[in-house]
Amino acid sequence: MSxxxxxxxxxxxxxxxxxxAHLLLFVFIGMVSLSSIIGWVTNITVTGxxxxxxxxxxxxxxxxxxxxxxxxxxxxxxxxxxxxxxxMAIVLGVQATLRDRKSATxxxxxxxxxxxxxxxGGQLAGLGVVIFAVLAISMAISWAGISIITxxxxxxxxxxxxxxxxxxxxxxxxxxxxxxxxAGITSxxxxxxxxxxxxxxxxxxxxxxxxxxxxxxxxxLNPVPMxxxxxxxxxxxxxxxxxxxxxxxFKRAGSILLxxxxxxxxxxxxxxxxxxxxxxAVVVVVLVPRQKLRQTLND
Amino acid sequence: MIDLIxxxxxxxxxxxxxxxxxxxxxxxxAVTLISVTVGAADFRNQLDAYNLYVANLTTSGSGVVPAAPxxxxxxxxxxxxxxxxxxxxxFAIVLGYGAIAKEKHRxxxxxxLTRPVNRFAFALGKVAGLSxxxxxxxxxxxxxxxxxxxxxxxxxxxxxxxxxxxFVTVFIWMYLVFWSAVAVALTSLSASHSTALIVALVIWLGxxxxxxxxGDTMDPDNQVPGGLFAALNIQKPDExxxxxxxxxxxxxxxxxxxxxxxxxxxxxxxxLLGIKDxxxxxxxPVVLTAMLPYAITLTAATVVAVVxxxxxxxxxxxxxxxx
Numbered sequence: 001m002s003x004x005x006x007x008x009x010x011x012x013x014x015x016x017x018x019x020x021a022h023l024l025l026f027v028f029i030g031m032v033s034l035s036s037i038i039g040w041v042t043n044i045t046v047t048g049x050x051x052x053x054x055x056x057x058x059x060x061x062x063x064x065x066x067x068x069x070x071x072x073x074x075x076x077x078x079x080x081x082x083x084x085x086x087x088m089a090i091v092l093g094v095q096a097t098l099r100d101r102k103s104a105t106x107x108x109x110x111x112x113x114x115x116x117x118x119x120x121g122g123q124l125a126g127l128g129v130v131i132f133a134v135l136a137i138s139m140a141i142s143w144a145g146i147s148i149i150t151x152x153x154x155x156x157x158x159x160x161x162x163x164x165x166x167x168x169x170x171x172x173x174x175x176x177x178x179x180x181x182x183a184g185i186t187s188x189x190x191x192x193x194x195x196x197x198x199x200x201x202x203x204x205x206x207x208x209x210x211x212x213x214x215x216x217x218x219x220x221l222n223p224v225p226m227x228x229x230x231x232x233x234x235x236x237x238x239x240x241x242x243x244x245x246x247x248x249x250f251k252r253a254g255s256i257l258l259x260x261x262x263x264x265x266x267x268x269x270x271x272x273x274x275x276x277x278x279x280x281a282v283v284v285v286v287l288v289p290r291q292k293l294r295q296t297l298n299d
Numbered sequence: 300m301i302d303l304i305x306x307x308x309x310x311x312x313x314x315x316x317x318x319x320x321x322x323x324x325x326x327x328x329a330v331t332l333i334s335v336t337v338g339a340a341d342f343r344n345q346l347d348a349y350n351l352y353v354a355n356l357t358t359s360g361s362g363v364v365p366a367a368p369x370x371x372x373x374x375x376x377x378x379x380x381x382x383x384x385x386x387x388x389x390f391a392i393v394l395g396y397g398a399i400a401k402e403k404h405r406x407x408x409x410x411x412l413t414r415p416v417n418r419f420a421f422a423l424g425k426v427a428g429l430s431x432x433x434x435x436x437x438x439x440x441x442x443x444x445x446x447x448x449x450x451x452x453x454x455x456x457x458x459x460x461x462x463x464x465x466f467v468t469v470f471i472w473m474y475l476v477f478w479s480a481v482a483v484a485l486t487s488l489s490a491s492h493s494t495a496l497i498v499a500l501v502i503w504l505g506x507x508x509x510x511x512x513x514g515d516t517m518d519p520d521n522q523v524p525g526g527l528f529a530a531l532n533i534q535k536p537d538e539x540x541x542x543x544x545x546x547x548x549x550x551x552x553x554x555x556x557x558x559x560x561x562x563x564x565x566x567x568x569x570x571l572l573g574i575k576d577x578x579x580x581x582x583x584p585v586v587l588t589a590m591l592p593y594a595i596t597l598t599a600a601t602v603v604a605v606v607x608x609x610x611x612x613x614x615x616x617x618x619x620x621x622x
């Protein structure tokens with residue numbers, strides 16, 4: 001138990017001391033916080049556009065933005081988690097396992113009666129604490145920002161929904177942090193350790209969803225998940241790729257929790273898939289062979 | 300000059316033997332083929348839906364038949380271009396970083412700098428080597444794309460289309476050289492390898508993904524699925540007239556978008572490939588004239604990045620050690 005706690009504490013301390021990690025964390029917190037302001041400014045402008053159209057007598061349709069829920073202003077946070085958050089998690093994961101190999105301390109640590117699962121699990125727990133803290137700060141800023149925009153503190157329902165969204169984001173980020181850790185353990189070069197998880201991220205975020213939805217890569221940067229295509233080969237492919245599109249599942253769960261009217265249904269299945277991915281990833285990383293951790297780097 | 304050619308030649312040789320490079324290029328080729336396949340399947344789906352609709356109309360005795368969807372073969376390359384925008388830039392950064400980092404790590408740089416070499420030979424030789432390899436890769440990639448459009452997509456590619464593809468090839472090459480040169484400069488300047496790579500990745504994230512995404516988010520027409528104006532049945536001239544009252548907001552949005560070199564590359568290539576409706580089937584000179592500002596800025600950005608790589612790579616910065 002002491003190995004687990006010591007490793008977790010050491011990991012948290014290492015991330016706090018790494019300036020480059022701070023850069024990524026600040027970018028993430030900044031963008032998630034900014035998303036409320038961007039949403040608010042856009043909403044004001046779009047309402048103005050609608051009022052102008054109405055005044056010119058060009059439409060009689062009701063204002064599509066008249067009753068937007070208060071969490072509408074946080075909808076862009078979904079995409080910043082997928083874009084910035086996942087890459088931040090990958091870098092943190094890679095650095096966690098690569099640090100020992102670069103400084104050649106892995107051999108020293110493993111010369112003691114230390115269980116690999118306790119060592120790696122502890123590092124993972126440390127990362128979990130850091131990611132939790134980053135999400136907590138981001139959500140607190142979002143909560144305060146939306147409360148200022150709407151002129152009243154967010155109610156308990158919206159607050160719980162925001163917390164649920166943060167929980168889903170934590171699961172997604174932990175999956176990518178573990179992918180980074182595995183790459184840091186198994187790669188022979190530092191470049192490969194960073195690049196392989198990035199390539200995997202692009203596959204999960206762009207290629208797999210495209211196979212089932214025919215959505216273009218840039219269209220997948222929209223916070224709302226793309227609907228699955230039907231007919232022809234899409235019926236077969238979307239059945240196969242659907243469960244693997246982890247970022248689309250996160251977007252779906254996030255949009256439902258943040259009450260985006262463009263997405264309906266229950267977030268349960270998407271949350272279950274995120275949880276499934278997380279459990280599998282945890283099992284894989286704690287079962288990594290001892291010898292792998294002692295491998296030296298080629299550059 | 301000979302020093303520069305020697306460094307470039309060595310870089311070419313290294314990349315030819317590099318499995319990581321082969322993996323990256325295979326990945327880019329695979330996603331390009333996937334995107335053409337998916338695009339073609341999507342078009343066939345649209346065609347099937349249209350045929351079904353026409354059959355139902357005929358059965359019901361209606362004489363009004365809507366226009367059939369028309370395949371413009373080069374539009375099948377849209378996703379491929381978007382992959383190059385995102386992943387191509389990422390891989391260009393990795394190659395640029397690797398070109399300098401490997402020499403620093405192996406100690407080859409110290410050996411190289413003991414020789415009486417030109418001040419710019421190392422960095423510019425590396426950029427020249429990367430530029431040559433990118434040219435070969437982009438030409439091959441466009442060749443594969445063209446063949447896949449004909450064979451998988453079932454489209455006919457004309458001589459004019461090949462001309463359009465030729466221009467797009469040049470612009471893709473410039474875009475990738477830009478990112479490799481930026482990575483070369485950052486890796487030369489930084490004492491720590493991983494810091495250089497992560498800073499380059501943060502820049503990539505900002506300019507390739509975040510800034511264009513904010514621009515898209517701020518577009519009033521993107522607030523409703525299918526478009527706000529389409530949802531309210533507003534015609535294009537009325538849309539323009541209404542938006543004229545919000546020119547300040549639109550200017551801020553546009554400034555954000557054009558601050559990203561990626562948007563310049565995207566607008567250029569989308570116009571040339573006819574993905575942007577306004578330029579579809581327009582003669583090449585007309586499109587190039589309209590897109591001249593973007594062509595100039597993309598070229599200027601590439602030149603500035605190469606100059607930055609040369610200027611940043613002094614003996615002092617290259618030999619800086621992490622404290």
